[in-house]
Amino acid sequence: MPELDAVDRRLIDELQGGFPICAAPYAEVAGRLGIDEADLLARLERLLAQRVLTRFGPMYQIERMGGAFTLAALAVPEARYEEVAAQVNALPQVAHNYRREHALNMWFVLATETPAGIGEAIARIERATGLTVRNFPKEREYFVEMKLAVRT
């Protein structure tokens, strides 16, 4: 993993939310961090290129736009794991996909523009892979706050 310096760490912690909406937002955040705007932009570019940050921008909640999200899982035979991962990842509706250590060893999030899109995406994955998708739509959300402080 790439080395992070003290400014990188503060930048990542500072930028996990609340990015300003104003004419020159990077200059504002740079001022808070005590660096200049060009340095902030260069660091963001590097952290994204190194995949320390997976993205930078607005996080959209598709349900608030009339769309739907679900968590789904597959039990993938080990010998076919890479092939099935490629088949699942090929769908643009697959927003995240993780390998987890369990009989259900592939867990992915589907995000679709309409509620019906979830069933269609699941049917496509089942056709492509020949495997049964287990669908675990959220019935209630008790808490979501994906902000983790840098620990390295």
Next chain:
Amino acid sequence: MIDDTDRALIVATQDGLPLVPRPYHAIAERLGIAPDEVMQRLEKLLASGVIRRIGAVPNHYAIGWTANGMTVWDVPDEAIDAIGAEIGGLEFVTHCYRRPRALPEWPYNLFAMVHGSTQEEVRAKAEVIAGLLGERCRARDILFSSRILKKSGLRI
């Protein structure tokens, strides 16, 4: 609800904000609308919850959170809302949801994501949850993630 201009704005920003000194002006130019309109629409989308937040998404492995455990619990349906609020309120739980069971192989109805630097740390935190649940927990498991296969975020 969102209109066509909002939709164009979402499409223009779902890969990320431009890394230039005036990012909202750059988006405005691409969409052929005024920079003030871009900013006003983003404020509105943020206020209505269509945008959850604007910021950076770290790869949690790269920032030291190398163990990520999806803890799953079978708790009584009649008590789950109170339990979800209690477990979701723990400082180390980043997501907490009620989801349907898939019997007989999957008896779990409460999912709580727990992060740590090591699997031991995640297991210790799961023990805290188990302690709080006491007899309300009928079955439990932890699914550790061992690889990110995709993390692109939403695409419309």
